[in-house]
Amino acid sequence: xxxxxxxxxxxxxxxxxxxxxxxxxxxxxxxxxxTGIDKIDGEYVISAQIVNPGGVASKEGGxxxxxxxxxxxxxxxxIFEGIRKMTTVTPRRLYFSHIQVLxxxxxxxxxxxxxxxxxxxxxxxxxPDFYVxxxxxxxxxxxxxxxxPLEKIPATKLYKSxxxxxxxxxxxVSIQLDEFIADLLRDGIEPVLVGVxxxxxxxxxxxxxxxxxESQSSLLRYHEIGVFKGDKLxxxxxxxxxxxxxxxxxxxxxxxxxxPCDKNNKIVIEIIRNKTTVNGKVEKGKPQVEVSISAEGxxxxxxxxxxxxxxxxxxxxxxxxxxxxKGKIVSAIHKAQKQYRSDVFGFGQSIYKNDPKGWEKVKEDxxxxxPNLKVKIKxxxxxxxxxxxxNSFIPFMKKE
Amino acid sequence: MMDTKKQSAxxxxxxxxxxxxxxxxxxxxxxxxxxxxxxxxxxxxxxxILYTEGLVDKNMISSLMESLMLHAKKAHIPAEAxxxxxxxxxxxxxxxxxxxxxEVYDFDHLYDAILTGDxxxxxxxxxNGFIANTKQWEDRGVQETxxxxxxxxxxxxxxxxxRTNTALVRRRINNRNxxxxxxxxxxxxxxKVAMMYIKGVVxxxxxxxxxxxxxxxxxxxxxxxxxxxxxxQDHTFTPFPTIYNTERPDSVAAGLxxxxxxxxxxxxxxxxxxxxVFVQFFQSPEDYYMRADFGILRILRFISFFIALLGPSxxxxxxxxxxxxxxxNLLMSIAAQREGVPFPAAVEALxxxxxxxxxxxxxxxxxxxxxxxISIVGALxxxxxxxxxxxxxxxTVIVVSITAITSFVFPSFSxxxxxxxxxFGLIALAASFGFIGIFVGMIALCxxxxxxxxxxxxxxxxxAPVNLSDQKDTLLRIPIWMMHTxxxxxxxxxxxxxxxxxx
Numbered sequence: 001x002x003x004x005x006x007x008x009x010x011x012x013x014x015x016x017x018x019x020x021x022x023x024x025x026x027x028x029x030x031x032x033x034x035t036g037i038d039k040i041d042g043e044y045v046i047s048a049q050i051v052n053p054g055g056v057a058s059k060e061g062g063x064x065x066x067x068x069x070x071x072x073x074x075x076x077x078x079i080f081e082g083i084r085k086m087t088t089v090t091p092r093r094l095y096f097s098h099i100q101v102l103x104x105x106x107x108x109x110x111x112x113x114x115x116x117x118x119x120x121x122x123x124x125x126x127x128p129d130f131y132v133x134x135x136x137x138x139x140x141x142x143x144x145x146x147x148x149p150l151e152k153i154p155a156t157k158l159y160k161s162x163x164x165x166x167x168x169x170x171x172x173v174s175i176q177l178d179e180f181i182a183d184l185l186r187d188g189i190e191p192v193l194v195g196v197x198x199x200x201x202x203x204x205x206x207x208x209x210x211x212x213x214e215s216q217s218s219l220l221r222y223h224e225i226g227v228f229k230g231d232k233l234x235x236x237x238x239x240x241x242x243x244x245x246x247x248x249x250x251x252x253x254x255x256x257x258x259x260p261c262d263k264n265n266k267i268v269i270e271i272i273r274n275k276t277t278v279n280g281k282v283e284k285g286k287p288q289v290e291v292s293i294s295a296e297g298x299x300x301x302x303x304x305x306x307x308x309x310x311x312x313x314x315x316x317x318x319x320x321x322x323x324x325x326k327g328k329i330v331s332a333i334h335k336a337q338k339q340y341r342s343d344v345f346g347f348g349q350s351i352y353k354n355d356p357k358g359w360e361k362v363k364e365d366x367x368x369x370x371p372n373l374k375v376k377i378k379x380x381x382x383x384x385x386x387x388x389x390x391n392s393f394i395p396f397m398k399k400e
Numbered sequence: 401m402m403d404t405k406k407q408s409a410x411x412x413x414x415x416x417x418x419x420x421x422x423x424x425x426x427x428x429x430x431x432x433x434x435x436x437x438x439x440x441x442x443x444x445x446x447x448x449i450l451y452t453e454g455l456v457d458k459n460m461i462s463s464l465m466e467s468l469m470l471h472a473k474k475a476h477i478p479a480e481a482x483x484x485x486x487x488x489x490x491x492x493x494x495x496x497x498x499x500x501x502x503e504v505y506d507f508d509h510l511y512d513a514i515l516t517g518d519x520x521x522x523x524x525x526x527x528n529g530f531i532a533n534t535k536q537w538e539d540r541g542v543q544e545t546x547x548x549x550x551x552x553x554x555x556x557x558x559x560x561x562x563r564t565n566t567a568l569v570r571r572r573i574n575n576r577n578x579x580x581x582x583x584x585x586x587x588x589x590x591x592k593v594a595m596m597y598i599k600g601v602v603x604x605x606x607x608x609x610x611x612x613x614x615x616x617x618x619x620x621x622x623x624x625x626x627x628x629x630x631x632x633q634d635h636t637f638t639p640f641p642t643i644y645n646t647e648r649p650d651s652v653a654a655g656l657x658x659x660x661x662x663x664x665x666x667x668x669x670x671x672x673x674x675x676x677v678f679v680q681f682f683q684s685p686e687d688y689y690m691r692a693d694f695g696i697l698r699i700l701r702f703i704s705f706f707i708a709l710l711g712p713s714x715x716x717x718x719x720x721x722x723x724x725x726x727x728x729n730l731l732m733s734i735a736a737q738r739e740g741v742p743f744p745a746a747v748e749a750l751x752x753x754x755x756x757x758x759x760x761x762x763x764x765x766x767x768x769x770x771x772x773x774i775s776i777v778g779a780l781x782x783x784x785x786x787x788x789x790x791x792x793x794x795x796t797v798i799v800v801s802i803t804a805i806t807s808f809v810f811p812s813f814s815x816x817x818x819x820x821x822x823x824f825g826l827i828a829l830a831a832s833f834g835f836i837g838i839f840v841g842m843i844a845l846c847x848x849x850x851x852x853x854x855x856x857x858x859x860x861x862x863x864a865p866v867n868l869s870d871q872k873d874t875l876l877r878i879p880i881w882m883m884h885t886x887x888x889x890x891x892x893x894x895x896x897x898x899x900x901x902x903x
Binding site: 022023024025026027029031033051053054056095097098100125127156 | 720721723724733734736739740741744745831
């Protein structure tokens, strides 16, 4: 009988005391899609892009068109303070679980991003699987405010464009917060982040009219990879080096290699598959790394009269592509070794994985060893298909 | 039962007195027919005929009277006897042209006979009479199934007549081992309750248990097999049905063949089958008539079970506690729908669920003529206007509708009742504690289900305790030619169903 009483009481409390927990109705949330953090005059500027669900889901002919996002920003001496202080300007409590991108200002990256990352990694509400990108030649707030005609939410544009570019063009790497932090913590590897910069005038891009024009005066563009040493940005890889970087770190899904075939024209090879293995070891106290790349490609575009039906042409093409990939890799490694002195490729990691005992010997002064590391590069490219035609029709055209 | 009655009064010598007494005892009920017939026998003799109109076969009565009146001439029935029990063997042997005739000596038997549709024949001057078996009453006949319909399979449904019902089963199982035992339950109603089982297949202890439980029932009236179900089920405080009920003779036959016991109640088209297990309520007769691959649909029913049970509570939990679990675009569209809705999601869900249950209840109770009104109100007012007015969000309407549809998926209606009940509890749990609440609720539910038993068989068998060879008919139904054995959890004596039979 007593047990029954307790049971009933529990049941009653369960039903009645529903308000005492951290339940939040959906319409009390401000869903943050993107966050930007800048550092200006020693103070943080936190910007949050909040989606307006009504605006995003608004049907056609629904009268007044609501804007789909609102981007708020707040200056504060710490990030957490800034986020809380932002409630003074936002109508609802910020909800960070659905962040898709975090844009870091270049200034912050140069001075060190650890405080920023700690907060976002610590907070239970934030899922650490959003992309971290660097704002290049603009503030994070500006990047977040750039309006794109196809995507109503700028943060989603940043997110989607990053994902598609990574799979189709080799110079882009998508780094999520947890990967970035993992690279920070692991020995023998340094993190990188992709940079985004506005093409055209920033002021034009943030005005609403940007989305209504057919040809945009200003667009965001993923460009180059920022090289870190620890949590500080050291510098940038240019596009070639970025692709080289992607090859080494086995991030290339598909990309394009252009091989000059005569003075003005090119043969374009589409790389459709790539597998990179990095083997590092320590031999006689000297660390050395071997990068072997095996790629497969198709002929994508031919503008000269090479006879593609001749296997020899294909062999030559393969050799050319190999040479070109090798060149990109070498220049990336060179820049990282000599200019930035930062092992972003994870060569140290590969030594550790293949030769843990050897790694113990070089671990302590890896920073000074890395710039002089000997890297052997082996490339093997196979060209599989030439598309649905063999030779190009161009040489057969009537002479003008 | 007869022992408890006081010593029954015997007949008087005078027919008039007897008839008077019967009339008085039955309150001069107008459906009681008492007729006096003067027989032109060698000695003139007066015979009284008593029956209840409506319960008897009129043709039989008239042929009975005809034979008495026409053929009595030749018979020698001594009249004006000195009122003692004398043999009326002549009358019984020559005059009563009817199948079942027995003698009667006291009033209690007389009442029983009249009230069940038999005809009593009393002879003036004799203290004994006859009961002629003339039972026949209005019968709905065998009609089409209305609750458990199938696309392919028998259309016959049980009717209210016990004899018809037993015949329907016996027609499907032509075997001398199909045994039938009848008891009368209900002090007032004296309802006939029949147990059917296949001797040699069924576990004897189950039969004994059923018999014992039926014997223990003390009630004045049994009007439906539901009354019996409630009296003999193992657990009173559970929303889950532990006795299977069906209106289909083929389902009953299949149950008997598996080693179950059927309980048929006179006046009810619903037959009970024991022992029942959880998965049984997800099995449709059709599963066995269509080819085995069709049995995959049974998985759909189990999925529906979970949707019907958890749909609204998961919706409430996700939208109020675990917004991070939704895909971003979905979250935005749900959030957009909820803009401007004044209630919390839990209140909204409860509101819609209550409304739906009310609609359903109203749909069952209301006269057929106004049937379409409910659907119009339900669809237009609730589905459309409530959303447009901003009282509920479209997502809630969708969730509630899906829940409603899935709760109709089960072939057995009795399984949808516990789901309807538990759904509300789970919504409350979800609104209070989110997924944690739902999980606690589900764990409690699992524990509860596993403690249930039906006539000695664990309710969750063969899932828990698991029996691999019985899995052939749980989530899926494997081809019939592979089902060599009857379900083991019923522990029949003879568990082999078939030998190798595939060509």
